[in-house]
Amino acid sequence: MKDFTQYIQESKAACESIYGMSPEEIPFLKVGLTKEQLQQKQNKYGKVLTIVKEFMKKLIEYLDGVPTLIVTTDSEGYVLEIFGDTGIKQMVDSLGITIGARFDEKDVGTNSVSLALKHGEPIGLIGDDHYHDCLAGVACYSAPFSYSDSNQLAGTVSIMTLVDFANQFHLGLLSSAVDTIEGEIRLQEQNHKLYLLNQVLINSAPLGIIMTDDSGGILEYNPGAEEILGIPKKEAIPKGIGGIKGLSEYVVRALQRQEKIENTETTLIDHKNGHERICLVDVLPLYDSFHRLTGAFAQFRDMTNYHELQKQVIQSEKLSAVGKLGAGFAHEIRNPLSSIIGLVQLLKENNEHNKYLQIITDELERMKTLVNQFVLLGKPTKLQKTNSDIVQLIRNTVELMNSNARLNKVQMEFVSEETELFVPIDESQVKQVLINFIKNAVEAMPDGGLLLIQLQVNKKEKEFRITIQDEGEGMTQAEVERLGTPFFTTKESGLGMGIPICFDIAKAHNGFINVESAKGRGTSIHLVFPLQNGMRRKN
CATH class of the missing domain: 1.10.287 (Helix Hairpins)
Incomplete structure (x- = not known):
C-alpha cells in the first residue's frame, strides 16, 4: 500500500496549529444539510448511489466475516448514503457521521474522505493515522470517483472496519471496485445519451422506421411508420413484418439473402383510409460484432406528394x-x-x-x-380582382343556369353557411368556372336529379370551398386523373378545353380544384380558394 505519511503529517499539523484541536477530544461532524438540500443531492446522485450500493454490497459479501461499513459522499464531503455493519454504524452515529453531515477536516480532524478529495487519489488511514485517539480502533479507506468526460471529482466511496480486520488489500479492493463503478456509471450515462438520441432520431424523423429480429419479428416501430401505414404499434408488433404488405418482401430479402435494398420505390397501403402511398424504401441487414445476422432495418419516406x-x-x-x-x-x-x-x-x-x-x-x-x-x-391567366360577394355571385350563377337545369329535369339547390362573404376574386372568371362545372353536372344527369351547390368557410385554414355535387353517371379513377388534360373529355361532342381553363383560373387565384367521382355514384367538384390574397397548398 502507498505510504501516505506526508499527507497524514500535514493534516495532523493543521489540526493542531490551525484548528486548535486536541487528540483527546471526541470529534463531531457539525455542518449538515437541510432535508430539502439532502433530497436535491440524493436526486442528483440517484443513479450513482444505486450503482455504488449494488457493487459495494457484492464487496461486503466477498469480505464475509469482516465488519464493514460503506459511506458514499459527494464532492464536498456530504454523506449521501451509509450501509453495512450495524456495530460500526452505531459508533459513527455517536460522532455525528450520519446522512447529510459533512466530512470536514476542521470538524472531524484527519480523515480519509477529506484527504481523498483534497489529493484526488485513494487513501487509507489505520488506527493512529487518525488525529483523534477515539478513532484509533478503526481503519478507513476512501477512493474518489468521477464519471464525467472532464474527470472532475464527483465524490468518494469509503470502507470503514475495525483495526483488527484491517488488511493491506482493502484499499486495492476499494480502488478496483470504484474503477468498475466509474465504468458502469459512464456506460449508463452513454447509454442514456444514446437512448435520447435514438428517441429523437426515431420518433421525430419524418420517416417510417422499422427494426426486426432475424426471423422478422418487429422490435422497433416508430410514429412515422404508424402515420404512413395507418397501423398502430400495438397491432403491428404481434403480426411481425409479414403483416405489412409491400414492405415485407424487401425485409425478407434482406434477411434471407443478406441483401441491401436502397432507394427502391414501392406502394404501401394506408390502412386508415385504404389510400395508396408511394414510398421510397431502404432496407439493410443488421449484424453483431461477430458479423452474425441479427435482424433488419427498414426506413421508408412517403413520396406521394412529390x-x-x-x-x-x-x-x-x-x-x-x-x-x-x-x-x-x-x-x-x-x-x-x-x-x-x-x-x-x-x-x-x-x-x-x-x-x-x-x-x-x-x-x-x-x-x-x-x-x-x-x-x-x-396565355397566362390575367386576373382583375375585386372584393366580391361570393355568396351573391353563386346565387346569380345558379339563377342563370336554373332554366337550363329545369329543361333537363335537374333540381338545383344552393346551401351556404354565410349570408355574404367578400373575397378578392376575378368575378367574371370565377363565374366562368361555376358555369362550366354546373353545365357539366346538368349534362351528366340526362334523366334528371339533384344538383347540390355548397359554400363552406374554413377560417382556420383561411379558405372557402365551393362544392358542386351531382347524381350523374360518374367517372372512373383513370378518367378523374386525366381531367385537366387538354382535349380530354368524357362527352361525345366536347372539345376537352373547358376544364383545363377552369384549372388555370383556380391556380391563378392561388387555389385548386379537387374532383371526387365513382362510376354510377356521381361526381363532386371542390373549388378551393383563399379567403385573402395568399397561396393555398393542395392537400
Whole structure:
C-alpha cells in the first residue's frame, strides 16, 4: 500500500496549529444539510448511489466475516448514503457521521474522505493515522470517483472496519471496485445519451422506421411508420413484418439473402383510409460484432406528394406546349375566319337559302369559339380582382343556369353557411368556372336529379370551398386523373378545353380544384380558394 505519511503529517499539523484541536477530544461532524438540500443531492446522485450500493454490497459479501461499513459522499464531503455493519454504524452515529453531515477536516480532524478529495487519489488511514485517539480502533479507506468526460471529482466511496480486520488489500479492493463503478456509471450515462438520441432520431424523423429480429419479428416501430401505414404499434408488433404488405418482401430479402435494398420505390397501403402511398424504401441487414445476422432495418419516406407535384409539372409543361401551338394556330386562322363570317352575314341578307348559310354561320362560330379557347389556353391567366360577394355571385350563377337545369329535369339547390362573404376574386372568371362545372353536372344527369351547390368557410385554414355535387353517371379513377388534360373529355361532342381553363383560373387565384367521382355514384367538384390574397397548398 502507498505510504501516505506526508499527507497524514500535514493534516495532523493543521489540526493542531490551525484548528486548535486536541487528540483527546471526541470529534463531531457539525455542518449538515437541510432535508430539502439532502433530497436535491440524493436526486442528483440517484443513479450513482444505486450503482455504488449494488457493487459495494457484492464487496461486503466477498469480505464475509469482516465488519464493514460503506459511506458514499459527494464532492464536498456530504454523506449521501451509509450501509453495512450495524456495530460500526452505531459508533459513527455517536460522532455525528450520519446522512447529510459533512466530512470536514476542521470538524472531524484527519480523515480519509477529506484527504481523498483534497489529493484526488485513494487513501487509507489505520488506527493512529487518525488525529483523534477515539478513532484509533478503526481503519478507513476512501477512493474518489468521477464519471464525467472532464474527470472532475464527483465524490468518494469509503470502507470503514475495525483495526483488527484491517488488511493491506482493502484499499486495492476499494480502488478496483470504484474503477468498475466509474465504468458502469459512464456506460449508463452513454447509454442514456444514446437512448435520447435514438428517441429523437426515431420518433421525430419524418420517416417510417422499422427494426426486426432475424426471423422478422418487429422490435422497433416508430410514429412515422404508424402515420404512413395507418397501423398502430400495438397491432403491428404481434403480426411481425409479414403483416405489412409491400414492405415485407424487401425485409425478407434482406434477411434471407443478406441483401441491401436502397432507394427502391414501392406502394404501401394506408390502412386508415385504404389510400395508396408511394414510398421510397431502404432496407439493410443488421449484424453483431461477430458479423452474425441479427435482424433488419427498414426506413421508408412517403413520396406521394412529390409524385403528385411531378404530375402537375408534367401537366403544366403539356399545357404550355399545347398553349404555344394553339396560340400560333389561332393567330393564323382567326383573321380569315372573321372575314368569312362577315361575308356570310352579307350573303344572308340577299340570299334565299338562308338556312344553309345559317348552318355555315353556326359552324364558323363554333370554329371561332374553338380558336378563342386555344388563345385562352396559350396565355397566362390575367386576373382583375375585386372584393366580391361570393355568396351573391353563386346565387346569380345558379339563377342563370336554373332554366337550363329545369329543361333537363335537374333540381338545383344552393346551401351556404354565410349570408355574404367578400373575397378578392376575378368575378367574371370565377363565374366562368361555376358555369362550366354546373353545365357539366346538368349534362351528366340526362334523366334528371339533384344538383347540390355548397359554400363552406374554413377560417382556420383561411379558405372557402365551393362544392358542386351531382347524381350523374360518374367517372372512373383513370378518367378523374386525366381531367385537366387538354382535349380530354368524357362527352361525345366536347372539345376537352373547358376544364383545363377552369384549372388555370383556380391556380391563378392561388387555389385548386379537387374532383371526387365513382362510376354510377356521381361526381363532386371542390373549388378551393383563399379567403385573402395568399397561396393555398393542395392537400
